[in-house]
Structures are given as C-alpha cells and as structure tokens.
Amino acid sequence: MKRFMSLHLLTAFLFFLFTACITAQETSYEDGKKYILGGLEVTGLQSYNEQTVKTYTELRVGQPITIPSDQISAVINKLWGLELFTDITFYVTKIEGDNIFLELNIIERPTLSNVTVYGEKKNKINEILKDTDLKKGKKITESLIANSKNYLQNKYKKKGYLNVKVNIATAKDTVGDNTQSMVVNIKKGEKVKINDIIFEGNDQLSDNTLAKALKKTKKKKFYRFWKKSKYIEEDYKADLVSLVDRYAEKGFRDARIISDTFVKVGDDLIDLKIKVEEGNKYYFGDIDFVGNTVYTDRQLGQVLGLKKGDTYNGVLMRKRIADDSKPDGEDLTNLYQNNGYMFSSINPVEISAENDTINFEVRIIEGKETFLDHITVTGNDKTNDHVIFRELRTRPGQRYNKSDIIRSIRELGQLGFFDAEQIVPKIENPDPNAGTVDIGYSLVESGSSQIELQGGYGGGGFIGTLGLSFSNFSIKNLFNGEAYKPVPMGDGQTFALRLQASRTYRVYSLNFSEPWLGGKKPVRFNMSLSRTQQFYYNPYVSRKPDKSKQFSITGLSVGLAKRVQWPDDFFTVSHSLGYQLYDFQDYNIGLFNFGNGKSNSLAYTFGLSRNATGGGRIFPRSGSNFELTAKFTPPYSLFNGKDYKKLNADFDQAIEDRDSEEVERIDQERFKWLEFYKVNFKGDWYTTLIDKLVLRTNAEFGFLGSYDQEVGKVPFERFYVGGDGLGTYTMDGRDVVQLRGYENQSLTPYSVDRMTGGQSQDGGVVYNKFSLELRYPLTLKPSASIYGLAFLEGGNAFNNFHDFNPFEIKRSAGVGLRIFMPAFGLLGIDFGYGFDQDYNPNSAGPSGWQTHFIIGQQF
The missing domain is CATH 3.10.20.310 (membrane protein fhac)
Structure with missing residues (x-):
C-alpha cells in the first residue's frame, strides 16, 4: 500500500514537471510520449455530475493521448473558462504498458446561498440584486465580487455620492455543502x-x-x-x-x-x-456650395442663413446643415430629404483661414432620387390594415419625403389606438443604386375602448355615470359572432352608450362616428341620439321625487367633418344639424316661466379646427390645437309675424299684475322655437421648455347672443364656470367650464327672478378663461403614463355682454397628477387654491383649497 502511494506521488510529481515545462514553453510538445487513455477519474466534485465533467473535457477512454501535450492544457483552460472551480489538477494514477490512467481533481467554487444588503432602502434592494446578478445559486468568483463592487460604486457616484464606499464579504454557510452567504455594505455618505x-x-x-x-x-x-x-x-x-x-x-x-x-x-x-x-475670434468668409444641381446657391444660402461677415458660429452651422435635435427642422439635410434625396450627404469644409476670416465649401453629394418601394406595418393585432394605411402619408411609388414619415407618425398617434411613444418607422432595404427604399412601421396597440365611471353631486342628489365608448369599433361585424372580442373592433369607428342617473335626473345617449365615410376620403360622419329627464323634487315635502312632474329633452343630431388642404392640411371643417324637443309636464325649472308645454330648437353648427400637436394625445409636447364653433338657429323673429315688443310689454304688465297664467302663456309663445346664436373658441398651445418640461397655454371664450334684443336670451345653452369641469348635470345644453380652485359651477352669477324676487343661478351668456400649466412626465411607458403638473388659472362668467370684462377674472393656482393606464383610462387629482370669492351668497372671502378628481376606466 505504501509502495502504491509512493508510486502515485512520484507519478504526480513527474506529471507536474511535464506541465510546468509546457507552461514555460521550453520543452517542445514533440518530446511528449504517446499513450492510450485507459481511464479517467474525476474527484473532488460536490454539486456536479462526474459524467458531465468527463463529457465536457472531450477526453474518451481508448483515445490516443500524448503526455505532456497541448491537449491537456487545452482541457484545463477550457475548464478554467467556466469560472466554476478554484483548482484544477491532472494526476497520472498508473501506467500499464501503453495505457495511461488519469485523475482530474477539481475544487468547486462556493455557491451563493443568500445576500444581505445594508445601507439602502428596502424597496431598492431588489433592484441592486437584479443589476448585480447576485442571486441564490450563483457561483462566487473574484470577478463577481469585483464587478459588483465597481458597479455599485459607479452607480452611486453617478447620483452624486462621490464618497461612497462598498464592502462585500462572504462567509461559510451551514445551510448547504460548499455554500457561502454574502453581505453587501453600502455607505453612501452625503451627496457631494x-x-x-x-x-x-x-x-x-x-x-x-x-x-x-x-x-x-x-x-x-x-x-x-x-x-x-x-x-x-x-x-x-x-x-x-x-x-x-x-x-x-x-x-x-x-x-x-x-x-x-x-x-x-x-x-x-x-x-x-x-x-x-480662448484663442482668436473668427468671422465667416465666403461660403461656396459645391455639387448642388437640385437647388441653386441662392436657395441653399437662404436655408443656411449664414452670410459673409457674420461672427463665426460653429454650433449654428452644424444645426443649419443637420439639426439632430429636431426631426422636422429647417436645415439643408431635411431640405434634400424632404424632396426625395434620401442618400444625399452634406459636409461643410474649411478651405482657408485668412487672418480672422474662415472660408467654407459646403460639399454636397446629392445621390440618386429615391422612391418608396414597399410600405409595411406590424404590431396591429386588432386594428385592420386599411385603418392604418389610410392615415399614412407614405405610399409605394411616391418620392421619399422625410416630413411625410414624421406626419404619418403623428397621424397614427392621434388615432389613439397605438402607444404614441412606440411608433417606430424603420428604413429597410435602402438601395442607393436603384434609388429605392422600404419603410416599415412598428406599432404597439393600446387600449382603444373606454368605460367611464363618474360620481358627483347635483340635480338634487348623487349622480352616477356609466359610459361605454368603443373607439375602434367595427359596425359591419355587428352580427358576426366570431368578431366579438369582446366587441367587434378594428375599423376605427366610434360607438358610445352613456347613462347618467340620480333620484331626480336621467340621461341616455347613443353616439356613432365613422371617420372615413365611403372609405376614400377623411370625411367624418357623426350621429347622436339623446334623451334626458328631470323629475320634480322637494326635500321638504318628500324624500322621493314626483315623477308625474317632469321636464325632458329629446335630441337628434347628424354631422359631417372634412379635412381641408387650406390654409394647411391640419384644418378640419365641420357641419352639423341638431334638433331638440323640450317637454314640460307640470314642472317649472325657473329658466322658463311656464311649467306645461313644449319648446323646440333646430340649430346648425359650423366648426373650424386645427390640430397640429406632436408627441401623442396623452402627453403632447409641441404644436397647437384650437377649435372655433358657431351655432345658429333660424331667425324666426324675422318672419313669424310676432310683435315681440308688444309681447314684452304684456309680459311686464303681467309681472306687475302678478298674473302667473298670463306670464306663462306669453313666455311659452315667445320660446316655442328657440332663437339664438352661440360662439365658442378654445385654443391650446404646447411648448417644450427644458428636457421634457412642457408648458401648456390655454385660452377659452364663449358668447350666447340673440338676433333681436326684444326676443332676449334663451334660457338654455348657458355657460357654467368653476370646478372640475365634469358635465354631471348638462340636460339644458349648458357648457361646463373647468376652473380649478373653486366649487363646481360656483363662478356663475346669480340673477333675480322678477316674479318671485328670489335669486337663481341661470348660467352666464359670456365667459372667458386663461390658464398656464407646466407638465413633466414621470413615465410614459405603455403600461402607465404618469405626469405631474402645476397650474395658474383665471376666468369668469357674466350675465350680459355689457358687464363683460376679460380682465375681471377669478384666479387660482395649484398642482395635480395625471395617470393614464390602458386598464383604467385617465385618472387625475388636482389641488387648487382659489384666491377670490365665488358667487355663492353664503360664501365669504377667498374660495381657498379645493380638491378635484378625474375618474375614468379604459380597457
């Protein structure tokens, strides 16, 4: 036995000398002796299978092997490359004739059992473990410890912790064989x-x-x-x-x-x-254009905007050549890119410097005129291809135009069916020789249908709202059972059902919209039906409303809207015709002086809008959006033969005589057909200030007028200003205008009822509003878009135009938060402080702090 051990040690020693000679590269491998591998034993393993290691060495019993040789060194290096072992040694256990028997002794690296992190908040520890890949079962190596330490130190230094110290220690863990626990101690110190x-x-x-x-x-x-x-x-x-x-x-x-x-x-x-x-100050000298055939020197010089004698400005020159910060910038590169020359290149070169003057050549390689070959879209699982392609400004066979690609991205983002932040156009298969290129639009679909859930107080109690809005609807598949996922979708139509209800108030509405009527041109068709009811309620008499006394409105409207090319193709002109029937059944709401009877309204609405915002609908970053609408009824007083001057005189006399029946008769005759005109303007402007900080500027104005002063202002279509702007009680056609920092509709002046002498809030006939809002996104990921805001607002409503003063406004300021998630829609909360007193007779002093909510749900 001792003899065998001595032989074993002697053989191992000789093998060590052989490998040492190999490492020193002083002995040629040709000096090695050839054997047949008689056997291979792997020892020292704790967690790995012996056969797996043998297979990895690629050594097979019976194969020829030379000792010493680079064959054994290669196996050792291959095993070291796994970084799983701390020691790898080959031994010769015995030699029988031409057969040699080897032992591969391995010492495994310890396995990480658990990690404890000190010096950081609990909610940050998982992030650290993920970034450093310190997870259970990981083999502990020197490089793992060093890399983790360096990563953490650099991570905190980037955040301003220049004095950060990171220590990583390991200790044997008794939980398992060959396992060690790790402690990461982070001392951030103070930010430098x-x-x-x-x-x-x-x-x-x-x-x-x-x-x-x-x-x-x-x-x-x-x-x-x-x-x-x-x-x-x-x-x-x-x-x-x-x-x-x-x-x-x-x-x-x-x-x-x-x-x-x-x-x-x-x-x-x-x-x-x-x-x-600093060096010397320089000026621009001659600027010559070389290689241009498409544009003249004068045309290029106008875009470049730099003249001989101007102070040298290298930064400005680079931007005028190619402004990387603005995809649609006015620079020479875009000038060529927007005219079909995708493969053009423009390089300014200094050709001489005379004293303080630098002369330039702008060298242009125009390349071949480029045309679009194939246009593809991917990622639209729900939306049909034709809905996307009709919005694209890029068509096969068209001349390449970069501005058309940018505009296509905007149009797709405005649809609301896709995540605007992830619309990516890809230039594919560019061929400078053939002058062709393919464009592929990569899309990520987002929630395009909505459930609206709102709650508020008004009309005598709590009002709940339930709305279903399908903005990517497909009416042609309405009777196709297989298309319900959960509803027929994909054709870009809008179908909406809405219900508002309380103890005293109900509204039902149905809306349908087709954005491309006929499928060939962007002509939007709209149709809506609505029915509202208000029941009489006196809390001092009964806790239940009296449904035998009610006021209802039944309405129908149809409309067409068309994109136009002038002044530019961001404009849309719309027309609509609407009819409302107002029915009173033993009910007096205070707006009219009669409680039984009917009134009618037939109105035409003309709209002009321009939507040129960029950056998506949820968080626009640039551009503007404004809308001007004018609503008219026929001027019945010009041809119905009624003497309104006499009616007013009779009305005044009836008021004086306290003849309520006569007052009701005259008022019903005067308002049998409503006669009015109404003008609304709303404009929003978006400006990126710094990084992602966006300023939204808003201005609004509304006026309700009459053709004949003797007819007077209609009691409907009024303006109610103040609060969150949620139209929870809009059965009389009122416009509810948001002005945060005040209670809902509290900035609407009161008027005196001539019959009773009491005060009532009948709505304003003119209003204006201004607001500034700073917005900053916290995240714009598809799963959730979140941004914070701070605002300044001012506005007011007036009972007549003579009292209107655009500078007499109720002011407020505050902060808020918006969260948009496909599963819930837009959620928001605002905290606003009103600096002025509202019109509530019971209020005194400034309105103070008010909290406003926005609630919706989208799937």
Missing part, C-alpha cells in the same frame, strides 16, 4: 455638491456666461431648487463640451479646455476649477 465654479483664462466671455453654458452643473445656492447643485461626472463632462460650444457660438473656433480639476473643500463640498484657452 459644488461649492464654487472657478474659471481661469477667460477674457472674452464672462464667468456668468460660461456658468450658464454648464446646463446640469451648477454651484450651490440657497434659492436653487429646479437644477440641483450635486456633482455628477457624466453630466459634468457633457457640460464641458457645451462650454466649448458656447465659445464656438461666439466666434472662438479654437477655444479649448486646458484643464479641469476639483478641489475638496469639505466632506460633501468641492470647488471646480476650469482653465480655458
């Missing part, structure tokens, strides 16, 4: 902030000018809350490039940063020292 920024060598540009060029690197000041003063290396390096660009904008082409250092002035404070070399 910038105490001061010191510039050196700047004679031409002031410290203040250079400091403004550093967009994300700011020194600490007590009033700074929008842009933080923490030091983040990545932002700082980008700002140094911006600083050089600022010099280039001012004509200093040769400006450069000689050095930048930071000096520690405290545990969490540093000073930045930036030394610059």
Whole structure:
C-alpha cells in the first residue's frame, strides 16, 4: 500500500514537471510520449455530475493521448473558462504498458446561498440584486465580487455620492455543502455638491456666461431648487463640451479646455476649477456650395442663413446643415430629404483661414432620387390594415419625403389606438443604386375602448355615470359572432352608450362616428341620439321625487367633418344639424316661466379646427390645437309675424299684475322655437421648455347672443364656470367650464327672478378663461403614463355682454397628477387654491383649497 502511494506521488510529481515545462514553453510538445487513455477519474466534485465533467473535457477512454501535450492544457483552460472551480489538477494514477490512467481533481467554487444588503432602502434592494446578478445559486468568483463592487460604486457616484464606499464579504454557510452567504455594505455618505465654479483664462466671455453654458452643473445656492447643485461626472463632462460650444457660438473656433480639476473643500463640498484657452475670434468668409444641381446657391444660402461677415458660429452651422435635435427642422439635410434625396450627404469644409476670416465649401453629394418601394406595418393585432394605411402619408411609388414619415407618425398617434411613444418607422432595404427604399412601421396597440365611471353631486342628489365608448369599433361585424372580442373592433369607428342617473335626473345617449365615410376620403360622419329627464323634487315635502312632474329633452343630431388642404392640411371643417324637443309636464325649472308645454330648437353648427400637436394625445409636447364653433338657429323673429315688443310689454304688465297664467302663456309663445346664436373658441398651445418640461397655454371664450334684443336670451345653452369641469348635470345644453380652485359651477352669477324676487343661478351668456400649466412626465411607458403638473388659472362668467370684462377674472393656482393606464383610462387629482370669492351668497372671502378628481376606466 505504501509502495502504491509512493508510486502515485512520484507519478504526480513527474506529471507536474511535464506541465510546468509546457507552461514555460521550453520543452517542445514533440518530446511528449504517446499513450492510450485507459481511464479517467474525476474527484473532488460536490454539486456536479462526474459524467458531465468527463463529457465536457472531450477526453474518451481508448483515445490516443500524448503526455505532456497541448491537449491537456487545452482541457484545463477550457475548464478554467467556466469560472466554476478554484483548482484544477491532472494526476497520472498508473501506467500499464501503453495505457495511461488519469485523475482530474477539481475544487468547486462556493455557491451563493443568500445576500444581505445594508445601507439602502428596502424597496431598492431588489433592484441592486437584479443589476448585480447576485442571486441564490450563483457561483462566487473574484470577478463577481469585483464587478459588483465597481458597479455599485459607479452607480452611486453617478447620483452624486462621490464618497461612497462598498464592502462585500462572504462567509461559510451551514445551510448547504460548499455554500457561502454574502453581505453587501453600502455607505453612501452625503451627496457631494459644488461649492464654487472657478474659471481661469477667460477674457472674452464672462464667468456668468460660461456658468450658464454648464446646463446640469451648477454651484450651490440657497434659492436653487429646479437644477440641483450635486456633482455628477457624466453630466459634468457633457457640460464641458457645451462650454466649448458656447465659445464656438461666439466666434472662438479654437477655444479649448486646458484643464479641469476639483478641489475638496469639505466632506460633501468641492470647488471646480476650469482653465480655458480662448484663442482668436473668427468671422465667416465666403461660403461656396459645391455639387448642388437640385437647388441653386441662392436657395441653399437662404436655408443656411449664414452670410459673409457674420461672427463665426460653429454650433449654428452644424444645426443649419443637420439639426439632430429636431426631426422636422429647417436645415439643408431635411431640405434634400424632404424632396426625395434620401442618400444625399452634406459636409461643410474649411478651405482657408485668412487672418480672422474662415472660408467654407459646403460639399454636397446629392445621390440618386429615391422612391418608396414597399410600405409595411406590424404590431396591429386588432386594428385592420386599411385603418392604418389610410392615415399614412407614405405610399409605394411616391418620392421619399422625410416630413411625410414624421406626419404619418403623428397621424397614427392621434388615432389613439397605438402607444404614441412606440411608433417606430424603420428604413429597410435602402438601395442607393436603384434609388429605392422600404419603410416599415412598428406599432404597439393600446387600449382603444373606454368605460367611464363618474360620481358627483347635483340635480338634487348623487349622480352616477356609466359610459361605454368603443373607439375602434367595427359596425359591419355587428352580427358576426366570431368578431366579438369582446366587441367587434378594428375599423376605427366610434360607438358610445352613456347613462347618467340620480333620484331626480336621467340621461341616455347613443353616439356613432365613422371617420372615413365611403372609405376614400377623411370625411367624418357623426350621429347622436339623446334623451334626458328631470323629475320634480322637494326635500321638504318628500324624500322621493314626483315623477308625474317632469321636464325632458329629446335630441337628434347628424354631422359631417372634412379635412381641408387650406390654409394647411391640419384644418378640419365641420357641419352639423341638431334638433331638440323640450317637454314640460307640470314642472317649472325657473329658466322658463311656464311649467306645461313644449319648446323646440333646430340649430346648425359650423366648426373650424386645427390640430397640429406632436408627441401623442396623452402627453403632447409641441404644436397647437384650437377649435372655433358657431351655432345658429333660424331667425324666426324675422318672419313669424310676432310683435315681440308688444309681447314684452304684456309680459311686464303681467309681472306687475302678478298674473302667473298670463306670464306663462306669453313666455311659452315667445320660446316655442328657440332663437339664438352661440360662439365658442378654445385654443391650446404646447411648448417644450427644458428636457421634457412642457408648458401648456390655454385660452377659452364663449358668447350666447340673440338676433333681436326684444326676443332676449334663451334660457338654455348657458355657460357654467368653476370646478372640475365634469358635465354631471348638462340636460339644458349648458357648457361646463373647468376652473380649478373653486366649487363646481360656483363662478356663475346669480340673477333675480322678477316674479318671485328670489335669486337663481341661470348660467352666464359670456365667459372667458386663461390658464398656464407646466407638465413633466414621470413615465410614459405603455403600461402607465404618469405626469405631474402645476397650474395658474383665471376666468369668469357674466350675465350680459355689457358687464363683460376679460380682465375681471377669478384666479387660482395649484398642482395635480395625471395617470393614464390602458386598464383604467385617465385618472387625475388636482389641488387648487382659489384666491377670490365665488358667487355663492353664503360664501365669504377667498374660495381657498379645493380638491378635484378625474375618474375614468379604459380597457
């Protein structure tokens, strides 16, 4: 036995010498001796199967093998590459003639059993473990520990924790064989902030000018809350490039940063020292265009906008050649791209510098005129292809036009069927020789149908609203049972049912809309039916409404809207005709002076709108959207032969005589057919200020007028201002105008009833409103779009045009949050403070804080 052990040790020692010689590369592999592998034993395994390791070595019993040789070294290197073992050793156990027997001894790396993280919040630990891939069962290697440590240190340094310290320790765990637990200890320390920024060598540009060029690197000041003063290396390096660009904008082409250092002035404070070399100031000389045949030098010069003698501005010149920040920018590249020359390239080249003047050549390779070959769409599982293709501005055979692609993205986003943030056009199969290219639009469908759930107080009690709106409906499949998923969808039509109800109030409505009537042109057809009922309710007499006393409105309207090409193709002209029947059954609502009878309204509405917003419907980032509508009834007083002056005189006399029956008769005769005109304007403008910060500017105006002053203003179609703007009680055709910071409809003046002397809120005949709203998105992912907002608003309503003063407004300010999820629709909450007193006779002083909700659900 001892002899065998000695032989075993001797053989192992000889094998070690062989491999050492191989490693030292001093002995040729040709000196090795050839054997037949008689057997291979794997020892030291704890968690791996022996046969698996043997298979991985690719060594087979019976195969020829040379000892020593690169064959064994290759096996060892292959096993080391797995990073699963801490030691790998081959031993020669015995030699029998030409047969050699080997032992492969392996020491496995320990397995990670659990990880404990200290120094970070609990809700952040899962993110750390995911990013570092520290999960149970992972083999613990030196590189795993080093990479995890470096990642965490860099992660926190990027957030401004320059003094962060990360320690990772492991210890044997008794839970399993060869397992170790790990402890990650993170000491972030305080965020390092910038105490001061010191510039050196700047004679031409002031410290203040250079400091403004550093967009994300700011020194600490007590009033700074929008842009933080923490030091983040990545932002700082980008700002140094911006600083050089600022010099280039001012004509200093040769400006450069000689050095930048930071000096520690405290545990969490540093000073930045930036030394610059400004160089000389330059001016543009001759700018010649070379290679252009499609456009003349004059046309290109007008777009470039740079002239001889102008201060040299390298940044501006790059933007005028190709502005990467604006896909639809007015630059030379887009000029060619929008005219079919997709393969064009434009490069400005300095050809000479004489004293302080730089001469340029703008070298243009126009390439071959490009045409569209194939247009494809993907990702539309519910929406039919023709609904998408009819919105596209790109067609096979058309000349390539980049602006058409951008416009197509906007049109698809405006449909509301797809996630606007994920509409991606892909340039496919470009062929410069043939002058052809394919375009593929990648789409991600979002919820396009909606359930509306609202609750509010009005009309004598709680009002609940249930609405079903299918905005991608397919009416042709209405009787196709297989198309119900859960309803027939895919043709882009809108079908909506809505019910509002309370103890005293009910409304039923049905709406249908076809956006492409006939399927060839964007002509929208709309039809709606509605029925509303209001029951008499006196809480002092009974807790139940008296349904024998009621007021109802039955309405029908049809309309057409068409996109037009002038002044541009963002405009839409609409026409609609509507009829309403007002029926009173022993019911007096205060607006009319009669409680029994009928009144009719036949009105034509003309609309002009322009929707040119960009960035999607949920969170527009640019552009504008305005709508002007004018609603008219026929001027019955011109041809019905009634003497309204005499009717008014008789009415005044009846009021004086307190003859209620005569008052009711005259009022019913005067308003048998309603006569009015109504003008509304609403405009929204969106401007991106910084990064994703968007300013929404809004202006609104409405006026209800009459053709004949003797007829007077109709009691319907009035304006009610204030509150959340949810139209929970709109049976009389009123416009409910949002103005946060005040109770619902509380900014509508009261009027005096001449018969009873009491006050009533009959609605305004003119209103105006202005608002500024800052919006910033927290996330715009398909699963949830969330943005916060801060607003300033002002508006008011007036009982007649003579009292109208656009500057006499009720003011408010506040903050809010909006959440849009396909499963729930738009949810929102606003906290607004009203600075002025509303029109409620019982109120005193400012309106104060009010909370407003927006509730909806979408699937």
